[in-house]
Amino acid sequence: MLSILYNAARLPWPTNWDEIYGRSAPLLLEIGFGGGHFLVDWAKRRPDANLLGLEISLPSLRRADKKIRSAGLTNVRLAQGNAWLLLQAACAPGSLSEIQINFPDPWRKERHYHRRLISDKFLHLAATRLVPGGLLDIATDHADYAQWITERLERTPWFDNRQAATFVTEDNERLRTKYELKAIDEGRVCHYYKFRRKMAPIPNPFPILEETPMPHVIMKSPLTLAEIGRQFTPQTHSSGETHINFLETYQSFYDQKLLVETYVKEGPLAQRVGLSIQQRQSGELIVGLHEVGFPRPTRGIQRAIAQLAQWLKGLHPDTQIITNNLGDAAETM
Numbered sequence: 376m377l378s379i380l381y382n383a384a385r386l387p388w389p390t391n392w393d394e395i396y397g398r399s400a401p402l403l404l405e406i407g408f409g410g411g412h413f414l415v416d417w418a419k420r421r422p423d424a425n426l427l428g429l430e431i432s433l434p435s436l437r438r439a440d441k442k443i444r445s446a447g448l449t450n451v452r453l454a455q456g457n458a459w460l461l462l463q464a465a466c467a468p469g470s471l472s473e474i475q476i477n478f479p480d481p482w483r484k485e486r487h488y489h490r491r492l493i494s495d496k497f498l499h500l501a502a503t504r505l506v507p508g509g510l511l512d513i514a515t516d517h518a519d520y521a522q523w524i525t526e527r528l529e530r531t532p533w534f535d536n537r538q539a540a541t542f543v544t545e546d547n548e549r550l551r552t553k554y555e556l557k558a559i560d561e562g563r564v565c566h567y568y569k570f571r572r573k574m575a576p577i578p579n580p581f582p583i584l585e586e587t588p589m590p591h592v593i594m595k596s597p598l599t600l601a602e603i604g605r606q607f608t609p610q611t612h613s614s615g616e617t618h619i620n621f622l623e624t625y626q627s628f629y630d631q632k633l634l635v636e637t638y639v640k641e642g643p644l645a646q647r648v649g650l651s652i653q654q655r656q657s658g659e660l661i662v663g664l665h666e667v668g669f670p671r672p673t674r675g676i677q678r679a680i681a682q683l684a685q686w687l688k689g690l691h692p693d694t695q696i697i698t699n700n701l702g703d704a705a706e707t708m
């Protein structure tokens with residue numbers, strides 16, 4: 376049982392980490408811990424701190440969980456998910472004392488460079504989540520990625536270097552990770568970066584995501600759900616950092632309901648949800664968020680519901696919107 380595993384997409388925004396660890400202590404984050412050896416060693420060396428290991432890979436999380444339990448460590452928690460989401464949504468500004476990133480995926484092909492974790496934007500996000508003076512350590516064995524990281528760390532306005540040069544190629548004080556041992560074994564040079572967040576305040580263009588009240592639109596339409604379903608075709612809408620895809624519709628056997636499978640991506644959060652179109656006896660339609668899974672009502676979901684209501688309105692000239700609780704998102708209807 377993975378009792379210390381959290382799903383980054385389900386954590387409160389922001390998360391009260393002291394409550395999760397049951398004590399107040401500096402929070403240290405390892406992103407992409409892989410085998411988990413470094414994380415376990417770090418937790419042993421820092422009994423004064425709360426450690427958080429983040430991974431996308433479930434097998435890695437299971438293996439690390441085992442190691443943590445057999446070492447009897449009580450100061451480590453694990454989270455599954457993407458670094459962008461965990462940092463922006465679950466970590467309040469100034470909540471982290473240290474971030475460690477060992478051998479992030481290098482994404483070798485040029486057309487995949489945009490997937491590289493280390494970017495100007497990521498350094499800015501990480502800086503906003505670190506305390507002033509908080510530490511950021513990165514290691515890589517990939518020569519091209521090292522050059523990329525070097526360029527970004529040399530031009531970042533948010534961090535100072537803690538070493539005499541931008542990177543060193545030996546660090547004997549730390550436990551070697553699986554990738555590090557493999558790299559050394561295969562004769563590749565490792566690059567170690569050690570930076571410190573500046574003490575001055577940092578502008579924060581990465582607001583914590585917010586949940587809205589459960590969104591709904593009430594409409595009047597002469598169309599039946601079957602007629603609406605037949606007119607559906609997949610659609611895509613994009614505005615700023617929000618992307619909405621209406622993928623497919625499904626009709627319920629038991630209640631008068633149509634589900635529209637919808638993908639909503641807003642900044643670091645991606646949700647695949649069901650938007651429901653329910654028909655009352657009076658003929659009114661209620662468009663809302665179906666509560667299966669763990670959908671989080673957000674501004675992106677409000678926008679998706681507004682788009683869906685707008686599409687419904689266009690299906691028949693006698694369709695009207697009666698009321699909604701979508702706030703600003705209702706402007707698109």
Ligand SMILES: C[S@@+](CC[C@H](N)C(=O)[O-])C[C@H]1O[C@@H](n2cnc3c(N)ncnc32)[C@H](O)[C@@H]1O
Nearest residue numbers: 407408409430431432457458477478552553554
């Ligand atoms: C090359 S491996 C390195 C693993 C380990 N740090 C080591 O040095 O042995 C990169 C790891 O980062 C994880 N990862 C990649 N992108 C991530 C992201 N955006 N958020 C969290 N973990 C990520 C991958 O699942 C993978 O386990």
